[in-house]
Amino acid sequence: MKRDLLPIRLILHPLSVIFSWRRFLGRGGFLLVVDVALLIFLVLQVLFFWGRSQEDAYISYRYAWNFVNGHGLVYNAGEHVEGISNLLWTLSLAGLYLLGLPFPAAALCMSLAYCVLTFALLRWVCRHTFQERRCLSRIPLLFFVCMTAVPASCGNGLEGSGWGFALCLALAGATLYRGMLLTVSGVLLLLHRPEGIVLAGAVGCWYLYTCVRGKMAWRGFAVFAGLTAATAVLLFVFRLAYYGDWVPNSIRAKAMPCSLALLGDGAEYLRSYFAYAGWPALILALCAVVHPRRRDLFALLGVLLCFNFFLVVRNGGDWMTDFRLLTPYVPLLGFLVALGIEAIAMRRRIIGQVLVLAGLALAFRTVEVDLFPKNPVLAIAHCLWMLPQDPAKLSYCFIANTEPVTVKDVVTPDDKVVLEAGGVLGYLLNGINVIEVNGLTDREIATRKNPYAYQIPAIGTINWVETFKKDPAYLILFWPLHLNNIASIPGTSENLDHFLLVQAGPPDPLDMPKGEVLLIRDDQPALSRFLLDYGSFAPARDYVDLENSKAFRWVTPWDSIPWRRWDGASFPCAWRKWGKQDRLSCSLEIPMGKSRFAKPLPGAAPLVLFFGVDADAAPRAKMTLSLQRVGGNNVTLGELDIGPADPNCFRMWSLTTSNAQGDPSSYLCVNFDAATQGRVLVAAYRWCKAPLPVLPGVYTSTLR
Numbered sequence: 001m002k003r004d005l006l007p008i009r010l011i012l013h014p015l016s017v018i019f020s021w022r023r024f025l026g027r028g029g030f031l032l033v034v035d036v037a038l039l040i041f042l043v044l045q046v047l048f049f050w051g052r053s054q055e056d057a058y059i060s061y062r063y064a065w066n067f068v069n070g071h072g073l074v075y076n077a078g079e080h081v082e083g084i085s086n087l088l089w090t091l092s093l094a095g096l097y098l099l100g101l102p103f104p105a106a107a108l109c110m111s112l113a114y115c116v117l118t119f120a121l122l123r124w125v126c127r128h129t130f131q132e133r134r135c136l137s138r139i140p141l142l143f144f145v146c147m148t149a150v151p152a153s154c155g156n157g158l159e160g161s162g163w164g165f166a167l168c169l170a171l172a173g174a175t176l177y178r179g180m181l182l183t184v185s186g187v188l189l190l191l192h193r194p195e196g197i198v199l200a201g202a203v204g205c206w207y208l209y210t211c212v213r214g215k216m217a218w219r220g221f222a223v224f225a226g227l228t229a230a231t232a233v234l235l236f237v238f239r240l241a242y243y244g245d246w247v248p249n250s251i252r253a254k255a256m257p258c259s260l261a262l263l264g265d266g267a268e269y270l271r272s273y274f275a276y277a278g279w280p281a282l283i284l285a286l287c288a289v290v291h292p293r294r295r296d297l298f299a300l301l302g303v304l305l306c307f308n309f310f311l312v313v314r315n316g317g318d319w320m321t322d323f324r325l326l327t328p329y330v331p332l333l334g335f336l337v338a339l340g341i342e343a344i345a346m347r348r349r350i351i352g353q354v355l356v357l358a359g360l361a362l363a364f365r366t367v368e369v370d371l372f373p374k375n376p377v378l379a380i381a382h383c384l385w386m387l388p389q390d391p392a393k394l395s396y397c398f399i400a401n402t403e404p405v406t407v408k409d410v411v412t413p414d415d416k417v418v419l420e421a422g423g424v425l426g427y428l429l430n431g432i433n434v435i436e437v438n439g440l441t442d443r444e445i446a447t448r449k450n451p452y453a454y455q456i457p458a459i460g461t462i463n464w465v466e467t468f469k470k471d472p473a474y475l476i477l478f479w480p481l482h483l484n485n486i487a488s489i490p491g492t493s494e495n496l497d498h499f500l501l502v503q504a505g506p507p508d509p510l511d512m513p514k515g516e517v518l519l520i521r522d523d524q525p526a527l528s529r530f531l532l533d534y535g536s537f538a539p540a541r542d543y544v545d546l547e548n549s550k551a552f553r554w555v556t557p558w559d560s561i562p563w564r565r566w567d568g569a570s571f572p573c574a575w576r577k578w579g580k581q582d583r584l585s586c587s588l589e590i591p592m593g594k595s596r597f598a599k600p601l602p603g604a605a606p607l608v609l610f611f612g613v614d615a616d617a618a619p620r621a622k623m624t625l626s627l628q629r630v631g632g633n634n635v636t637l638g639e640l641d642i643g644p645a646d647p648n649c650f651r652m653w654s655l656t657t658s659n660a661q662g663d664p665s666s667y668l669c670v671n672f673d674a675a676t677q678g679r680v681l682v683a684a685y686r687w688c689k690a691p692l693p694v695l696p697g698v699y700t701s702t703l704r
Contacts, residue, residue, distance in 0.1 A: 031134055038145045039119055045151035046115055047380045048373055050108055053320050057157030058423035059440065060084050061103040061391070064094040065430055073242070075426070075441035076433050082239060082248040083441030088191035089159035102390035107157040108383075114161035115154060118168045119144065122331050125172045126338070133345070136338050136356050142363035143334030147277065148371055150330050153322040163192050164328035167304065170203050171332055174300050179220025182207055186228040190235060194251055195311060199304055200228050206300040245443070253439040253446035253460040254315065262316040262457055269317030270309055273326050277333070278362045284355065285333055287340030294339060301332045316457030334363070391427060407432065410526035415473040425476060435470055437477075439463060444470075452489045468495045475499070475519035480543070480552045487544040496540040498522050500688055503536040505582040506575035507554050522690030531608065531654075531695065535575065535583035537685040539605075558602045558686055559584060563670075566596045576681060578612050579650030585610075585683035588670070590619045592677050598628070598667040599684070606658040606687035607668070611680055613642060613651050619678025624671045625655055634669075642680065656692045 063073055063084050071077040073090070084090050089110070096106035122140055130137035144150060154161045166188035173181030186203055189196035207224055210216045239246055256262055274282055285305075288298040308329050312318070318325050337359055345352020373379035411417060411432050419425050422436030438460025439445035445463040453463040464486050477483075483501075487493045499519040519540055520527060531537065542556040555573065562572040563586045571586045578585070588597055609625070621642050627635040637657045670682065 031138070034138070035123060035141065038141055039116065042115055042119060042145045042151060043112060044376070044380070045145075045148065046108075046112055046154050047383050048376060049148075049152040049155035049322075049371070050111075050383050051104075051157075051386075052152055052155035052322065053324075054104075054155070054157045055421055055423035056320075057107060058391075058427040059436075060086060060090045060093060060158070061107075062422075062427045062430060063090050064097060064103060065427070067091075067094045068097050075422075075436070079442075080243050081441055081443050082243045082245065083250050083436070085194055085248045085250050086159040086192060087235075088188070089162055092162075102388065104157065104389075104391070105387040108387060111154040111157075111161040114165040115151065118161070118165045118331060121165070121168050121172050122335075125168075125175050126335070129175055130338060130342065133342065133356070135360070136342060136345075139338040139341070139356070139359040139363060140331055140334035142360060143281075143337065143366070144331050146363045147327070147330055147366040148368035149276070149322040149366070150327045152368075152371060153320075153324040153327040156320060156322075156324055158324065159192055160324055160328050162188070164331065166192055166196075167199075167328055168331050170199075170304070171301065171335060174203075174206060174297055175294075175335075177210065177216050179207070179216055179224060183220075183224040183227055186224060187231050190228060190231045194248055195307075197232055198307060200232075202300065202303045202307070204228060206296070206303075210296065249443050249446055250440040250460075252443075254455070254458060256316065256455045256457060258314065263313055265316040265457055266313030270312055270326075273323050276323070277330075277366060280358065281333065281337050281362050284340040284359065284362075285336035287343055288336045291339055291343035292346065298336065298339065301336055305329055305332055305336075318458045337362070409529055410524065411474065415524075416470055418467060418472045418475040418477075420476065420478045420482070435467060435472055436460075437462060437467065437482075442466075452485075452492070464489055465492050468492050473521045473524055477517050477519070480517045481550065483540060483544055483552070484546060484550075487541065487546060496544070497689065499540040500527070500537055501540045501543055502530055502534040503554075503584070504534050522688045528693040528695050531693065533581070535578070535581060535585075535683070537608065537687075539686060539688040542686065555584070556686070561599060562586070563588060563597045563599045563682070565589075566598075571597070578610075578652070578681060578683075583610065583612075583681070583683045585612075585681045588680045588682055590621060590672050590674050590678050590680055592674055595672050595674070597670045597672075601627075601666045601668055602686075606692050607656065608685040608687055608692065609655040609657075610683040611640065611642070611653045611655070612683075613678065613680055615649055615651075617679040618642065618651070619672070619674045619680065620676045621672045621674035621678070621680075623680075624673075625657075626669045626671065628667045628669045654695050656695065658692055 059075070062075055066075070066077060067073045067090075072080065073082075074080055075083050092110060093103055093106050096109065097103060101109065119141065122144060126137035126140050150164075166185050169181050169185035169188065172178065173183075173185055182203055186200040189200045189203070204224060207216065207221050211218050211221045236246060239248075243249070245252075289295060289302075291298060308326065312325050341352060341355045341359055344355055407429060411429070413431055413433065416433045416435055417429060418435045418437060419429075420437045422434055422438075422441060426434045426436065434441075435445075436442060437445075438456070439462075440460050444466045446461050448463065448466050450463070450465050452465055453461060455461050462482075462485075464482075468486075483496070487496060498521055500522060502518050502520060504518075518534075520530060536559075538556045538559070542558070543553045545551055545553050559573045562570045564570055565588075569589070571588055573584060573586050575582050576585050576587060611623070613619075619642060623640045623642055625637045625639070627637060629635075638655050640653055640655065642653075668684065672680075
């Protein structure tokens with residue numbers, strides 16, 4: 001009999017499980033499961049997107065590194081300039097670093113903690129506000145979790161997550177009339193960002209209004225006013241005493257005069273944000289103004305949002321991805337959307353139910369699936385593997401072709417390095433004096449005006465006059481067009497005569513006119529090391545093109561002139577492989593017997609020449625390098641015997657000469673007397689006015 005009942009039990013058991021789950025879900029368990037799933041999804045997204053656009057975060061890392069190493073809260077030791085606008089975030093990084101966490105790991109831990117706290121706080125507020133409308137209470141949570149830009153913007157390693165938590169505290173305190181939450185929010189807003197003083201003031205005005213109406217106690221307002229005022233005064237005194245300024249220097253560098261073009265850029269940035277978030281979301285948020293009970297809440301959140309929109313438009317938007325200036329306010333926007341739907345539902349129940357579904361759909365549509373990694377598990381594993389790595393222990397490698405040229409080889413603490421992006425490279429150059437091109441960490445660049453200084457919206461102030469007054473030894477530029485600007489400034493242009501521009505390899509044609517270039521002052525003893533590792537050298541002025549200031553010469557006028565053989569054959573210059581590295585060079589086809597190759601000289605210039613051969617193409621020949629003047633005598637610069645190269649070996653020789661005192665009618669000539677035919681690579685570099693460097697002994701011949 002029992003065996004006969006077995007099929008019935010197999011059917012009834014799953015039904016009983018389903019029934020028990022229905023009872024569990026009926027008690028609110030379903031929404032609890034949904035909330036846990038949303039929280040897990042939020043945490044995973046923060047891990048997925050960690051490391052996006054972290055350039056500016058490394059400025060905070062460098063400040064924190066100097067602080068924990070006893071140099072003070074500064075970018076360069078001895079220079080008290082506030083180039084950060086996130087004081088509390090930077091000090092928190094320093095504290096966690098002292099506890100053993102590398103800065104990227106510390107930033108991720110703080111971002112995760114703030115995101116989880118914001119989620120929990122927002123859930124608590126929504127449950128108390130929309131008690132009878134459980135689906136409505138999830139709309140703010142969905143906006144916060146599903147809008148991919150929110151966790152993605154946390155990946156930049158900056159204070160956005162902490163700023164969002166402070167704003168959510170203000171939302172919770174105002175919604176639930178909790179004075180302590182408002183007080184903590186006001187203090188955190190002041191400590192996180194400079195504009196926090198305006199937002200804390202708005203919260204204080206709202207607090208005062210509710211006290212007048214008898215909804216909150218005056219004692220709590222006195223505590224709020226006392227603590228926020230004391231925090232603001234202490235911040236002011238600290239900045240004035242420590243930095244000699246009352247606002248962060250980064251704010252001064254970015255503060256542009258208002259113009260229609262600037263406002264247009266900011267308006268376009270805001271328009272693209274609402275196109276992403278959904279214009280219906282803004283309309284529903286505005287509907288909260290008709291809410292019969294919480295118009296005061298609409299007023300506070302509306303002021304906070306509008307001030308944020310005003311700053312974004314006034315500053316011309318932002319260069320970072322993921323709307324990082326707007327995403328901390330998403331919980332406020334989502335809450336207003338839910339409040340607006342509730343206001344409509346109170347008048348039209350059916351319309352309100354439809355709008356609840358519309359609000360949920362608006363939140364879901366902001367998920368950007370295309371940004372998610374193809375292999376989430378591998379992405380998280382890579383993120384967790386990278387966290388223990390401390391970038392401060394790395395030595396910045398300029399290039400790694402033959403022998404890596406590192407910071408320890410070429411830069412001493414007394415040298416100054418100009419960086420167009422002072423974040424990642426600035427942090428890797430810890431201990432070296434760095435001049436940040438955009439003036440964020442340099443008061444003279446940001447504040448000293450001259451006719452040639454200009455500002456870039458959301459970036460900073462470019463001031464080459466003040467930059468070169470600091471006598472830099474190296475310049476690393478991601479926007480080589482700066483050279484045209486420098487060459488057009490009287491009194492500053494002459495500095496280019498003392499710099500060589502070097503390139504490690506061919507520029508990316510998809511990234512023109514951008515591309516990292518390095519300029520080295522002609523008195524640096526490490527120039528010979530760079531000659532080994534880099535594939536193109538020329539005086540910086542050779543790359544200047546004042547006739548077309550918006551174009552950059554990746555190949556100098558002399559490099560663009562091909563070598564010509566005596567029979568008229570042409571051999572153009574291009575990037576070619578020299579063993580394990582790239583060099584801007586020509587490939588000369590050497591026939592048997594005597595042959596001559598010539599290239600006109602653009603004027604008087606010392607020269608550095610490299611000759612290279614592959615084992616399978618090496619001729620057996622005698623090479624003579626000479627200077628030929630039309631109507632004058634030939635001057636022999638050097639001779640070299642090229643024999644067969646070792647198998648599987650790339651062989652190089654170097655020739656340097658300071659005797660190439662040419663004129664427009666002079667030619668650099670290479671004569672071969674070859675017993676076998678072959679191919680020889682030649683790279684000829686014009687030098688600047690400085691003495692030629694002494695090349696290492698790895699080369700077989702050095703002639704002057």
